[in-house]
Every structure is written in structure tokens, then in C-alpha cells.
Amino acid sequence: MSSLTGKNIIITGASGGIGAEIARVSAHRGANLVLLARGIEKLELMKKELESTHSVKVYVHQLDVSDPDAIRTVFTRVLGELGHVDILVNNAGFGIFDLAHEAKVEEIKSMFDVNVIGLMACTSMVLPGMKERRSGHIINIASQAGKIATPKSSVYSATKHAVLGYTNSLRMELADDNVYVTSVNPGPIETNFFNIADKQGTYVKNVKAFMLKPDYVAKQVVDRMLTKTREINLPRWMNAGSVFYALFPRAFERIGRKAFNKK
Template sequence: MNRNVKDKKVLITGASSGIGMYLAIHIARSGGIPILIARSEDRLEIIANIVKERFGVDCYWYKADLSNDIDWKDIIDQICYDHGSIDALINNAGMAVFDLVVEAQWKDIENMLDVNVKSLIRAVHQLLPHFLKQGEGHIINVASQAGKIATPKSAVYSASKHAVIGFTNALRMEVEKEGVYVTSVNLGPVRTNFFRQADPSGSYERAVDRFMLEPNKVAFTITQSLFTNRREINLPLWMDSGSKIYQMLPVMMEKLMQNQFNKK
């Protein structure tokens, strides 16, 4: 349990399954108040009811399509109106479609940029003034190791996560003296529904199955880091080490890891 979370309101996007669902559970277990965002009303209602019954805390939910900027902006305004103040924002929502650039559908490209980048920046842009006024808060942006090492068939997805990491690093420096913490979470493959859309064939998921992170453990690690001054969470550690070597020796790494990089 993280005692810093007690009675804190934490907004979580992508909260209807996977990491987002487990974040709601771990935050509630620590006495926090989850505010859940996703498209699936049925899933959100079930999760909220389970959290309230199991942990005896309030849990709120809002249906939102993060690819629709006007809709998402209105929902954030409604949340601020309903709750007065939010203590933390976890931008967990993300999506991907793995394709060669030449074969990619423009709609898929737009959706990845809208959900992974634009909706994240929208949430920060609207909630940051509240955090600054309070003199405290925590923004956690879930990026990816793909934002550090790009691979074939994930050019747009990697670009979106490059953007998240860059945005997060700059934001951290802007607010570090204002009492607001900013953390990026850079993950390898996680055992969630993410790959059903990213790679419907299932070939990539099978190829990396033994390396996959468990969403429950990822959510626990993120929750333990809430309201602490942690720059990055990098999982798994061996993949983060690989990304550091890649930054120093990209040509060598691309040659050595060519077969692995092309498994999508």
C-alpha cells in the first residue's frame, strides 16, 4: 500500500481493462479515490461497483471517446466541475495498429495520434492549472519502450510514444519547482487486450509471450510511485538496458536484433 494515495482523487484513462483496471484496484486498496475513463460503460460500471464494495471507497466513472477531442475536453470539464480538484492524472490509454507505413490506413494513423498523443496532451493542458494552483499533483504518462527503440511495422506507434516521452520530459522541467511531479512509464509488451487491435493475427503476441509483463504488477509499481518524485518507470529492466545501448550503438543493435525487430 502507498499511504500517500489515501483520500487522493486519481483520474485514470483507459480504465476498463488491463493496467487501468488494476490501477483502480491498487489505488482504492491504498485508500485513494479512482476516477475511471474509458469507452465501455458496462465495464466501467462493473469495475467501479467492485472497487466500492471491496475497498469501501468512492469510485467514479465517465464514458469518453479519447479520439474525439471535443468530447474529451467536455468530459474533463465535467470531471473538474463534479470533483472540484483532482490530485493525480494517469494517462494510461493507448492503442496501436501494426502495419508497414506503405500499407497503413490513414484512419488508423489518425487514431493512434489522437489517442496516444493528442488526448494525453489535452488532459494535461486542462488539469495542469489545477495542479499548479494547488501547489501539488502528479502526472503519470504511460509511454513505451517503443518510444526509445522503434521497430518495423510500428513506425507511427513508436512516433506517438517518442512524442509522449519528449512531452513528459519537457513538462517535468517546466513544473519541477511548482510541487507537481511528472513521471513517464516506459513499458515493454504487457499481457492485455492491446494486441487484439495492434496485431489481430496474434503472431507478435506469440513471439513475445515469454517476455510479457503482467498488468497487475505494472499497476502495483505505478501505484507505489504515486506522489513520489520519480522521473521514469522502466519495465522490464533488461529492455531498458537494451534501449540505452541502442542510443549509443544504433547501427550495431539494428543488425544484431534484426530478426527480433521484424517479428511483428
Template sequence: MFQKKIIVITGASSGVGRELACLFASKGAQVVLLARNVEKLAELQRQINIEGGSADYYSLDITDINSIRLIFEKIVLRFQHIDILINCAGVGKFQFFSKMGSDVIDQMLAVNVHGLIHCTQAALPSMVQQKHGCIVNIASLAGIITTSKSVVYGATKHAVIGFSNGLRMETLKDGIRVIVVNPGPIRTPFLNIADPSGHYLKNAGRFMLDARTVAEKVISGIEKNKREINLPWYMGIGAKLYQLMPGVFEKIFGRIINMK
């Protein structure tokens, strides 16, 4: 299914993005790696090439709109089209909203929302022209159930979910699929910035997902033409219950889900 497909991945230098790149490449895809860290991108490219895959990379600051446009123009010029875009880049900070600096708030909005939207807009013309494509937006269960210390982070992921749902309906006529992925906590370098104290990792460690597992579920979801992927399954059920009975859910599970 992915043989010779052009797959662009943001946030590809670590975590789920890195695992996705390796898995797609092992399935014969041409992966295009996007992130800020050139050294990590070059290392990942070498690893993929050694293992028999094919990878290219571009250094990208996802908060720079002009750079996004330029890089995607280069990608389309080189490969003629984009088959799949994985919007995996993300940043978070677990902190009480009342104590959060405006720079931290702005960064989360710039990366998680503005960057994702602009990357999607830059990739869309190629997909519309060829009348097929797939956009995968990595959101979070925090976008459905937002708890204390993740107020802004949850708000950005809620925006991603809303954006994905609307875009899916808007691009259906163009043969483009939109998948939104809502994982629970994942054991990745993301936590080094989000929770440098290690408090959340200590409390929620037993519930944390492995990045490779998440990547495998994402690829399976694309193959099965899923609309939404909630991980792990039991947290996904909790999210559905929350949507049906938010007040009751908060009363019963409030202390459990507020682990930050």
C-alpha cells in the same frame, strides 16, 4: 500516501488502467475512471465498491477535445481538484507502414498523442492552483526503440516521451511531477486490435509483462518519485544501450527485436 487522493485514470476499462484503478482504490484513493465503454466502467465501479473502495466514472471519447474539457470540468467541480492524472489510454496497430491506411494512422495520433496532451492540459489548472500534482504518462519502450510494423505506434510514443520530458521542466516551479512509463509488451486486450493475427503474441509471449505487475511498478514509481520507469528492467537496459549505440545495437539485436 494515496488516502483520499483524487486520481483520474484514462483507459481505465481494461488492461493496466483497470489494474491501476483497483490498486489505487485498495489504498484508499478516490479513483475517477475514464473510458468509452460505459458497461465496463460500471462493472469496474461495482467491483471497487464491493471491495470497499471508492470509484466514479465518466464515459469519454479521448479523441473528442470538447468532451475532454467538459468531463474534466465536471471532475474538478465535483472533487475540487485532481491530485494524480494517469494517461493510460492507448491504441496501436502492428502493420507495415507502406500498407497502413490513413484512418489507422490518424487514430493512433488522435488517441496516443492528441488525447493525452489535451487530457493533461485539462487537468493542469487544478494542479497549478494547488501547487502540487502528479502526471503519469504511459508511453512505451517502442518510443525509444521503434521496430518494423510499429513505425507509427513508436512515433506516437516517442512524442509522449518528448512531451513528458518538456512538461516536467515547465511545471517544476508549480510543484508538479511528471513521470513517463515505458513498458515492453504487455498481455492485455490492446493486442486484440494491434495484432489480431496473434503472430506477435506467439513470438513474444514469453517476454510479455502482466498488467498487474506493470500497475504495481507504476504505483511504486510514484511513491519513490521516479522520473522514468522502464519495464522490464532488462529491456530498459537494452533501450539505454540503443540510445548510446543505435547502429551497433540494431546490427546485434535487430532480428531479435523485430518479432512483429
């Protein structure tokens, strides 16, 4: 419980879903927080909630991670406030489920700007300090979609494949700097993510029984902060599917085609 006391944690996409839950669990364990999201009103409410119930400092800043200039400005300000960052949780992201030929170029670009470029830009702002201090942890919220591509999620899956590629490379780069790098690969989570991703509600209807609770996912993430954890895969049975997919892709796609096309 005391391992996070006094640590400084930045969380992007912190206004709801697992970002907000990670903030709550981290504050309960004594961490100071910087909460970033596009909706400043929700962040202000989070700040009030957490500072009234825990003896921690909470800073909030409005940030659209698709804007590189805004990232530089906000992170420069944050580093001035905190002095240093112990943990960065790259949680901001979104998806839209469409058939590949129906995906709009503007939406494709937006998904990559937020899910990939924004994540990389935020990471680049904290890495120099972590390397200098020889201490830190980068936690990238990816997805099982980064391991198992399915119909109607070609673009979203591509962004998460990119996140996993970046994360795995970064982990090797920082191996001698005592900076940990972890990818979090959850299956579907019961959040408002699907209000945008699943316009028709078909996917949610088909997987509702298997959806993860955001507070459960958050606890799994916070439990592994500042530990040398390579990946957090949730639920475990779904990750077993990704292993099977990697070993026997043709058989996996043939067997799972009917289920995948329910999206």
C-alpha cells in the same frame, strides 16, 4: 499504504488492462477514483466492484479521448465533482502493427488522436489546478517502443516518441511548481492490446514468454505515485537495450534486425 488515502486519481482507459489494475491497486490504498473509457458498462462494473470492497468513492464517465470537445465536457464535470485532482494517469492508447507503406491514413490519424493529442488535452485540463495548488502528479503511460523503434510499429512507435518528448518537456516546465511528471515505459503486457495491434498473432507468439503481467505493472506505477520518479522502465533488461540503442544505434539495429523482423 496511507499515502494515497483520500487522494483523487483520474485514470483514462480504465475499463481493462493496466488501467483497470491501477484502479484496483489505488482503491486498495484508499484513493478516490475517476474512471474514464469508451465502454461505460465495464466502468459501471468496476465502480460496483471497487466501492463494494473498499471505502472509496468511484466516479465513472464515458470518454473517447480522441474527441477534444468531449474531454473538455467530461473533465469540467469531473473537476466539479472532485474539487481537485491529485494524480492523472494517461493510460488510454492503442496500436496497430503494419508495415509503413501499408498503414492506413485513417488509422495513423486515429493513433495520434488517442495516444498523443488526447493525452495532451487531458493533461491540459488538470494542470492549472495542480499549478495553483502546487501539488500533483502526471503519469503518462508510454512504451519501450518510444525508445526502441522496430519494424511494423513505425506509427505506434512515433506516437510514443511524441509522448516521451511531451513528458520530458512538461517535467521541466513544472519543476518549480512541485508537480511531478513520470513516464511509464513497459515492454509487451499481457492484455487485449494485441487483439488490435497484432492481427496475425505473430508478435504475441514470439514474445509471450517475456510478457509482463498487468497487475505487476500496475503495482509498480501505484508504488511511485506522488514521488519524484522520472521514469518507470519495465522490464529492466529491456530498458538496458534502449540505453545500448541510444549509444550504439547502428550496431543495435544490425544485431537486432533478425529478432525485430519476427513481429
